[in-house]
Amino acid sequence: xxxxxxxxxxxxxxxxxxxxxxxxxxxxxxxxxxxxxxxxxxxxxxxxxxxxxxxxxxxxxxxxxxxxxxxxxxxxxxxxxxxxxxxxxxxxxxxxxxxxxxxxxxxxxxxxxxxxxxxxxxx
Numbered sequence: 001x002x003x004x005x006x007x008x009x010x011x012x013x014x015x016x017x018x019x020x021x022x023x024x025x026x027x028x029x030x031x032x033x034x035x036x037x038x039x040x041x042x043x044x045x046x047x048x049x050x051x052x053x054x055x056x057x058x059x060x061x062x063x064x065x066x067x068x069x070x071x072x073x074x075x076x077x078x079x080x081x082x083x084x085x086x087x088x089x090x091x092x093x094x095x096x097x098x099x100x101x102x103x104x105x106x107x108x109x110x111x112x113x114x115x116x117x118x119x120x121x122x123x
Contacts, residue, residue: 001026001027001028002024002025002026002031002097002112003024003025003026003112004022004023004024004095004096004097004112004113004114005022005023005025005095005114005115006020006021006022006093006094006095006114006115006116006117007020007021007022007023007117008020008021008117009093009117009118009119010118010119010120011120011121011122012085012119012120012121012122013121013122013123014085014086014087014121014122014123015084015085016085016121017081017082017083017084017085018082018085018119019079019080019081019082020036020079020080020082020093020095020117020119021077021078021079022034022036022077022078022079022080022095022114023075023076023077024076024077024078024095024097025076026076029099030053030073030076031097031098031099031112032052032053032098032099032100032101033050033051033052033053033097033098033099033100033101033102033103033104033109033110034050034051034052034071034078034095034096034097034098035047035048035049035050035051035069035078035095035096035097035105035110036048036049036050036069036078036080036093036094036095036096037093037094037096037107037110038089038091038092038093038094038119039091039092039094039116040088040090040091040092043091045094045107046060046105047060047104047105047106047107048060048063048067048069048080048093048105049063049067049068049069049080049105050069050103050104050105051069051070051071051078052101052102052103053071053073053101054101055071056103057069057103058103058104058105060105063082063089066082066083066084066085067080067081067082067083068080068081068083069081078095080093082119085119085121086121087121087122087123088121089119089121090119090120090121091118091119092116092117092118092119093116093117093118093119094113094114094115094116095113095114096110096112096113096114097110097111097112097113098110098111098112
Protein backbone atom coordinates (compact mmCIF):
# COMPACT_ATOMS: atom_id res chain seq x y z
CA UNK A 1 0.00 0.00 0.00
CA UNK A 2 1.30 3.44 -0.97
CA UNK A 3 0.00 6.78 0.23
CA UNK A 4 0.83 9.91 -1.75
CA UNK A 5 0.34 13.47 -0.52
CA UNK A 6 0.94 16.42 -2.83
CA UNK A 7 1.72 19.99 -1.83
CA UNK A 8 3.06 23.19 -3.34
CA UNK A 9 0.26 24.22 -5.66
CA UNK A 10 -1.02 27.77 -5.83
CA UNK A 11 -1.89 30.74 -7.99
CA UNK A 12 0.85 32.56 -9.87
CA UNK A 13 1.23 34.88 -12.81
CA UNK A 14 2.58 33.67 -16.12
CA UNK A 15 6.34 33.45 -16.23
CA UNK A 16 6.69 32.58 -12.56
CA UNK A 17 7.69 29.29 -10.95
CA UNK A 18 6.27 26.73 -8.55
CA UNK A 19 7.65 23.55 -7.04
CA UNK A 20 5.33 20.69 -6.30
CA UNK A 21 6.16 18.00 -3.78
CA UNK A 22 4.76 14.52 -3.34
CA UNK A 23 5.49 12.71 -0.10
CA UNK A 24 5.22 8.95 -0.42
CA UNK A 25 4.69 6.51 2.41
CA UNK A 26 4.64 2.77 1.86
CA UNK A 27 4.07 -0.15 4.19
CA UNK A 28 6.68 -2.15 2.26
CA UNK A 29 9.18 -1.41 -0.51
CA UNK A 30 8.99 1.99 -2.20
CA UNK A 31 7.50 2.17 -5.69
CA UNK A 32 9.99 2.25 -8.53
CA UNK A 33 8.03 4.54 -10.85
CA UNK A 34 6.60 7.87 -9.77
CA UNK A 35 5.19 10.64 -11.86
CA UNK A 36 3.15 13.77 -12.23
CA UNK A 37 -0.08 14.01 -14.17
CA UNK A 38 -2.44 16.92 -14.64
CA UNK A 39 -6.05 17.45 -15.55
CA UNK A 40 -7.51 20.72 -16.72
CA UNK A 41 -11.27 21.36 -16.58
CA UNK A 42 -13.03 19.56 -19.39
CA UNK A 43 -9.91 17.71 -20.47
CA UNK A 44 -8.52 14.26 -19.94
CA UNK A 45 -5.74 13.60 -17.47
CA UNK A 46 -2.35 13.78 -19.15
CA UNK A 47 1.13 12.70 -18.18
CA UNK A 48 3.57 15.50 -17.37
CA UNK A 49 6.74 13.81 -16.19
CA UNK A 50 7.76 10.48 -14.72
CA UNK A 51 10.80 9.18 -12.89
CA UNK A 52 12.16 5.78 -11.98
CA UNK A 53 14.35 4.96 -9.03
CA UNK A 54 17.60 4.83 -11.02
CA UNK A 55 17.13 8.46 -12.05
CA UNK A 56 15.83 8.08 -15.59
CA UNK A 57 13.02 10.46 -16.48
CA UNK A 58 10.53 11.12 -19.22
CA UNK A 59 8.95 14.53 -19.76
CA UNK A 60 5.99 15.50 -21.95
CA UNK A 61 6.83 17.64 -24.96
CA UNK A 62 4.42 20.34 -23.77
CA UNK A 63 6.56 21.05 -20.70
CA UNK A 64 10.02 19.99 -21.86
CA UNK A 65 12.59 22.64 -21.05
CA UNK A 66 10.34 24.24 -18.44
CA UNK A 67 9.51 21.46 -15.97
CA UNK A 68 11.98 19.22 -14.15
CA UNK A 69 11.12 16.09 -12.21
CA UNK A 70 13.34 14.80 -9.44
CA UNK A 71 13.19 12.43 -6.50
CA UNK A 72 14.76 12.36 -3.06
CA UNK A 73 15.08 8.68 -2.20
CA UNK A 74 15.91 9.30 1.42
CA UNK A 75 12.92 11.55 2.01
CA UNK A 76 10.77 9.45 -0.33
CA UNK A 77 9.60 12.64 -1.96
CA UNK A 78 8.98 13.42 -5.62
CA UNK A 79 9.33 16.96 -6.90
CA UNK A 80 8.21 18.88 -9.95
CA UNK A 81 9.98 22.17 -10.55
CA UNK A 82 7.84 24.25 -12.88
CA UNK A 83 9.42 27.30 -14.47
CA UNK A 84 8.13 29.79 -17.05
CA UNK A 85 4.57 28.83 -16.23
CA UNK A 86 1.88 29.52 -18.80
CA UNK A 87 -1.91 29.89 -18.43
CA UNK A 88 -2.30 26.56 -20.25
CA UNK A 89 -0.46 24.87 -17.37
CA UNK A 90 -3.48 25.56 -15.18
CA UNK A 91 -4.75 22.23 -13.91
CA UNK A 92 -5.06 19.91 -10.95
CA UNK A 93 -1.73 18.16 -10.62
CA UNK A 94 -1.62 14.58 -9.37
CA UNK A 95 1.21 12.44 -8.10
CA UNK A 96 1.15 8.78 -9.14
CA UNK A 97 3.20 5.70 -8.33
CA UNK A 98 3.69 2.12 -9.44
CA UNK A 99 5.97 -0.68 -8.30
CA UNK A 100 7.13 -1.80 -11.78
CA UNK A 101 9.95 0.26 -13.26
CA UNK A 102 8.78 2.05 -16.38
CA UNK A 103 8.66 5.52 -17.89
CA UNK A 104 5.19 5.49 -19.37
CA UNK A 105 3.27 8.75 -19.36
CA UNK A 106 -0.12 7.03 -19.46
CA UNK A 107 -2.21 6.92 -16.30
CA UNK A 108 -2.96 3.25 -16.88
CA UNK A 109 0.61 2.53 -15.82
CA UNK A 110 0.02 3.70 -12.26
CA UNK A 111 -2.21 2.32 -9.56
CA UNK A 112 -1.52 4.68 -6.66
CA UNK A 113 -2.69 8.28 -6.78
CA UNK A 114 -2.67 11.34 -4.56
CA UNK A 115 -5.56 13.72 -4.07
CA UNK A 116 -4.05 16.43 -6.23
CA UNK A 117 -2.89 20.01 -5.82
CA UNK A 118 -4.29 22.91 -7.83
CA UNK A 119 -2.05 25.08 -10.00
CA UNK A 120 -3.54 28.23 -11.48
CA UNK A 121 -1.54 30.46 -13.83
CA UNK A 122 -2.95 33.84 -14.78
CA UNK A 123 -1.88 35.93 -17.75
